[in-house]
Amino acid sequence: MAKAIRQINKQIPNPMEEQAQAIGEILKALADNKEGILSALAILKNLREIGILDALHAIMENRTDVGVIAMQQINQPGMHNTIKNAIYLFNFMGTLKPEQLQAIMGGVTKGLDRMGESIKNQEQHSLWKLGKSMRDPEIKAAMTTMVEFLHGMGESFTQHPSQELH
Template sequence: MEGIRMAKAIRQINKQVPNPIEEQAQAVGEILTALADNKKGILSALAIIKNLEEIGILDALHAILENRTDVGVIAMQQINQPGMHNTIKNAIYLFNFMGTLKPDQLQSMLGGVTQGLNRMGESIKNQEQHGLWKLGKSMRDPEIKTAMTSMVEFLHGMGESFTQHPSQELH
């Protein structure tokens, strides 16, 4: 076995200790590269932060974060109020209801409500008074007939729901 040599034993291990200055320079270089690669997004984020600072939201947010324990306690106290439970449940029901509506239906209903409120506001502003004769005559108006028919059908649908689910009737 003369041709086989044994490996020399390692007696000393030289551990490379990174130079803190070199590490810091490398980190700064990586940050600058990331900033340059994401220039547009970073500039947009800075503009948003500037606007939030100008309107005082950052100061308010900073105060909330500094007092987060107190704010959390107050929030929990408010959530544990009996009325708040109903509010949360009602919000959930409202979101479920909104999900059942078709966007066209909602747009049509809200458009009608808006236009009706506008007409009502104008009537109040002009101090218009209608006598019984004029109110009766307005029942022949196609717009009034359409609105009345819609309201009657709405009431039919509501009544059907109350009949099918009597425990949910309003008292």
């Protein structure tokens, strides 16, 4: 004869036992990761000594306020330009062909070397000599590439007049 019953006697977990079990698990994890934990503690010690932990703690505590202030600071025209320029520069780097850049940078290095020499020696060529140097194959090659560069730049300006205007 089993009457309907609703009473359920739950084994209420003993808080002391639960805590002891949790501590046991923590200790085991600590022991298993001894090296890592000790290094991390050393880093924490240093962070605390120089006050960074306190600062981080304060930021976390007031994360919404800090976040709002940070966003306000970032969300300024000057900052917009910085971020935009950074992105453009980043994109620009991506469009360059490495071998071209290598050739040009090689040329620039060499040019800078000669320039340095010339400054060191305080050389000053006469106009005549400057004019004559235009006949040098090196100068001609450099001038040709510069003119081609200008051509390309001009082409881009005339084909996409509003490219920079978003």
